[in-house]
Structure formats: C-alpha cells, structure tokens
C-alpha cells in the first residue's frame with residue numbers, strides 16, 4: 001500500500017524529496033521546501049502567542065521555523081522515531097529546544113487541544129480522514145494550513161499559490177468554525 005502510494009506520489013510529482021516510509025505511516029516522508037514552510041506559517045499568521053502543531057512532522061522543520069522565526073511554541077507529531085530524534089537534535093542546534101516538543105505518536109491519536117495552528121503536508125485522502133478529528137478537537141478560530149492538498153467540501157478561507165521547482169502549488173488555509 002505505502003510503496004504503491006510512494007510510487008504514485010513520484011508519478012504525480014509531489015513537491016519535495018521523498019525519503020523513506022515507516023511501516024505504520026499513512027504518508028511517506030517528503031519534505032516541505034523551506035521557502036514554502038515560511039509561506040505556510042505566514043499564511044496562518046503565526047505569532048509568539050501561537051502553539052503550532054505539525055501532524056506528521058518529518059524532520060521538524062515547520063515546528064522549528066515556527067519557534068525560531070515567528071516566536072511561537074510548537075509540537076511535532078511523528079510516527080517515525082528516527083525523524084523524531086533528528087527533530088529534537090535540529091531544534092537544539094537551532095536554539096529552540098525549550099520551545100518545541102516532538103512526540104513519537106500516530107497523528108490520529110494526538111491530543112490537539114492546545115493547538116492554535118495546525119500544519120499539514122499529508123495527502124488529500126489522509127486530510128479527509130483527519131477532518132472530523134480537526135473539527136471535533138480544535139478550538140474555534142484555530143488555523144489549519146495544508147501544503148498541496150485540500151479538505152474536500154470544507155472550503156478554505158484562503159488559497160495562495162507557491163512556486164515549487166517551476167510548478168504552481170497551492171497552500172490552503174482554513175479557520176475552525178464555532179460548533
């Protein structure tokens with residue numbers, strides 16, 4: 001399943017560099033380019049009062065950038081322990097080790113109650129599976145940003161397009177509504 005998915009992602013040209021697939025991962029490890037990381041955090045309006053969760057946090061780049069460049073606190077949720085260890089070390093080197101946390105956990109099991117911003121680079125299928133949890137667990141007003149993949153009929157509040165290796169690629173923003 002995951003091998004077929006990785007092959008498909010390569011075929012459709014998912015932006016980033018595919019690395020490895022953890023046996024329990026729903027999505028392969030593909031990095032968000034650094035310039036897109038900044039645009040995602042900017043689109044979400046991240047500031048020093050925010051707690052930014054990256055679900056499937058890879059090498060930790062979104063969480064680390066949120067802390068280092070936007071003054072936020074951050075939590076990365078990642079199923080691959082090697083990537084969690086790499087993220088912890090990168091955060092320490094970036095001088096934000098005290099502002100970020102990385103959890104080795106399935107993102108579908110994560111406690112999101114303290115998030116004010118959630119960042120995603122998954123797939124459309126995983127976004128759709130995750131959508132009910134986001135709408136149930138997140139406080140109204142929480143911003144959700146996704147690189148490249150939408151949320152079906154949940155209409156975004158904004159879409160910006162970023163250039164990734166010559167391809168115009170969408171970044172979506174949603175704001176969790178009041179129940």
Ligand SMILES: C[S@@+](CC[C@H](N)C(=O)[O-])C[C@H]1O[C@@H](n2cnc3c(N)ncnc32)[C@H](O)[C@@H]1O
Pocket residue numbers: 022024025026027028029030031032054055056057058059060061062077078079080083105106107108120121122
């Ligand atoms: C496409 S990568 C994105 C990495 C990072 N967020 C970024 O934008 O650079 C998706 C990440 O999600 C992780 N992942 C996949 N399924 C997961 C799950 N069920 N729970 C937690 N992490 C998962 C993968 O190991 C991978 O690191």
